[in-house]
Amino acid sequence: MKLWDKGFSTDKKIDHFTVGNDRELDLLLAKYDVIASTAHAKMLAKVGLISEDEGIALEKELKFILGTIEQGTFTIEDDFEDMHSKIEFLLTERLGDIGKKIHSARSRNDQVLVAMQLFLKEELNEIKSQVKALFDLLIELAEKHQQVLLPGYTHLQIAMPSSFGLWFSAYAESLVDDLYFVQAAYKVADQNPLGSAAGYGSSFPIDRTFTTEELGFETLKYNVVAAQMGRGKVEKATAFGISSIAATLSKLAMDITLYMSQNFDFISFPNELTTGSSIMPHKKNPDVFELIRAKCNKIQAVPNQLTLITNNLPSGYHRDLQLVKESIVPALQDMKACLEMMTFSLKEIRVNQNILNDPKYDYLFSVDTLNEMVKNGMPFRDAYKTMGTAIENGTFKPNKDIEHSHEGSLGNLKLNEIENKFKVIWNA
Structure with missing residues (x-):
């Protein structure tokens, strides 16, 4: 039929x-x-x-x-x-x-529009809930491990002291930014297109305000042509929202994959959360996190896919728009799976408490040692040269008694403030 x-x-x-x-x-x-x-x-x-x-x-x-x-x-x-x-x-x-x-008084065009937008609203709400679960876990881990120091890197070279508290809460606060995009996508989807028919309205005396209220939309997509032009646009807005989350998860998965390796040995997971090798009995592979990384990188390509499908279409309906469904629907399923698996796995993370005892991390403290000279009255440039000479000559002695007290530093994580920021966007 x-x-x-x-x-x-x-x-x-x-x-x-x-x-x-x-x-x-x-x-x-x-x-x-x-x-x-x-x-x-x-x-x-x-x-x-x-x-x-x-x-x-x-x-x-x-x-x-x-x-x-x-x-x-x-x-x-x-x-x-x-x-x-x-x-x-x-x-x-x-x-x-x-x-x-x-x-x-309707067309298959506005049927697709309204069904998709109802679907996207529910999916975005579910994803928001999953983001909250991950956020809450990251804040909990940050609080639990805030005193455990961790090497900070720039250019993959050891740079300055960080901490697990700083690392976990950095990803928590990044999720706040991601929810801004998700919330924007929800606002775009929360406009009723039903009644736009094939994109030019109907000669029937329909009541679009009634269906808007009946379906729980915040407002009506008033202009019937604009409603039809929303197809592809609402999916792209959603794709940008989930691609922002995906970027955060991909980076976190990459960190975890690095930190699990023997060369780093910062963290570990129970055997049941890792996989083995067919020939190497010692292997504990981070397959879950590698797949999260790959799936999230695929998700980040979806906004570009949707742009290329829709960017040169004139107003009105075109069959090209059918293809936006097959890009966004699987991406949403992958996004939910990645959030679920990241939260599930992170609950079991084990943190190495004594990473910085290794002498190879002594140079992490060069900046803090330099800063002490400055606090004692030496001009910064002179202190920098003195420190550089000591490092070059092999006479550098790190001052590991560090104190970082400003807002957002490893000694002052401001976890309550980050939680409050999340609550604002959550309740928006």
Whole structure:
């Protein structure tokens, strides 16, 4: 069944090419198409395009279909082009002509728009919750290990003392920045496009304010052309949001992979969170974190994919837009999996308490030793030269009794302030 069926068949190759993997992706989106269809049916009854009894009948059958989706028994067979055609078929099969009336005053274009935006809103909220779980864990780890020193690097050369408290809370505060992008994406998605039909509105006297309130959107996408132009744009906004999180997770995964190696030996994990080698019995590989890194790097490519699909399209609907679904939906699933696995694994992290006892890290304290000279009255440039000469001559003696007290330094992490910053964006 095709919603655009005019009584003749298209070539099977054309069908296969144009439908693509829509059926598989639509199994994730069908719930939201049913929710939107229910609101649409209520609106049709409200404005008198169908009777009150017809509206009730449609609501009842849509509720039944929603139940099959939630139970996992809903399918989209090859006879159907997508979720829309299968749902309308089921309504017509059970209600006859009443089922055929559900498509009045809408198009498959605004059906896709509203289902996708409802889906994205829910996905973004779920991702926000996962980010919060990771944030809370990082703050907890920062507090627990704030006194444990860790080498800080620039150019992968040892630079200055850091700490596990500083390292964990750095990623926590980075997640705050990521949520700004996620929140912006949510605002873009939280505009009701239903009623824009094929992109030019309808001659039916529909009530778009009613469906906006019924579906829980913050506002209406008023201009019907603008609503249609939102397809691809809302997905791209979402992609930017999750790609920001992905960048943070990828960097954290890279740090963990380095720090687990024998050359660093800063952290470790229980055996059950690592993998072995087929020939090297000593190996404890960080496969989980390598895959998080790779998957998150893939996610960071999604905004560019969506840009290349949509950047030269004029206004109005074009079939190119079908492809944005197959970029954003898997990316969201990968994002949730990466957040889940990072949080799950980090709960078991083991921290090396005595890293800086190794003499190779003595030069980490050169800046702090230099700063003591400055505090005692020596001009900075003279202290710098004196320190450089001592290092060159092998007479440098580190002052390891360091004190970093300014806001955000290893001696003053400001964890409460970082938590408050997170709360502000969380409640926005």
